[in-house]
Amino acid sequence: GAGDAPTREMVVAMLELDGDGVTRRAILNKFLELLFNGAAQPSGFADLAACGDAFELRLPAATHRASAASHAPPGLDPGKASRAGNAVALRGVEALAFEAACVRQFLDGLRRGPGGTGPVAAIDVECALAEDAHASAVGDVFASDFRYATRGLVAAGFPRELEVRGALRARFNVRARLSDLELSYDAGAVAAAVADLGAPRGRAP
Numbered sequence: 001g002a003g004d005a006p007t008r009e010m011v012v013a014m015l016e017l018d019g020d021g022v023t024r025r026a027i028l029n030k031f032l033e034l035l036f037n038g039a040a041q042p043s044g045f046a047d048l049a050a051c052g053d054a055f056e057l058r059l060p061a062a063t064h065r066a067s068a069a070s071h072a073p074p075g076l077d078p079g080k081a082s083r084a085g086n087a088v089a090l091r092g093v094e095a096l097a098f099e100a101a102c103v104r105q106f107l108d109g110l111r112r113g114p115g116g117t118g119p120v121a122a123i124d125v126e127c128a129l130a131e132d133a134h135a136s137a138v139g140d141v142f143a144s145d146f147r148y149a150t151r152g153l154v155a156a157g158f159p160r161e162l163e164v165r166g167a168l169r170a171r172f173n174v175r176a177r178l179s180d181l182e183l184s185y186d187a188g189a190v191a192a193a194v195a196d197l198g199a200p201r202g203r204a205p
Helices: 008-015 024-036 063-070 092-110 187-197
Strands: 056-060 081-084 087-091 124-129 135-138 141-151 163-172 178-184
Touching: 024 092, 024 124, 024 141, 024 163, 024 178, 056 092, 087 092
Parallel strands: 056 178
Antiparallel strands: 056 087, 081 087, 124 141, 135 141, 141 163, 163 178
């Protein structure tokens, strides 16, 4: 019937983009990997997201995002960030590069170990979307659960890895570029988990 959940085959078909067979899932996975690993070059985002201010990212307000939304940090136009309640909106590749830089600063702090003075460790973040059966795609909108987890914290001396689970809702334009992405997760729980790790003071993603 009209209200029946789509089959796995239907979801997979809806996730396929025209042309070279690149999937929306692959685009989103790459985008999350760039964001949560603190990509140094904004050009990577430009290959995935709409040009100029046509792209908007919304996500929970964390410490560094609160300042980004209240006044422009160095190098970021005041019009690129805004805050509404517990969420912040970042517009354009320039704002994405700022967000990635904040994440990179956080990861760099972790790479020095619990005391912040140890040898630099190899720490990165692995991102994954939910399986097809737990995703939905209607027209140009794709929704899914996601998770990201660190790799290397235990080797650096921390008691455990950091894992975050949340949900996303993405919209694609006619050129198969991301035009809108909303990430939802408990930023307070992330901050508490980071504090519980005994990590050096910094800004959690």
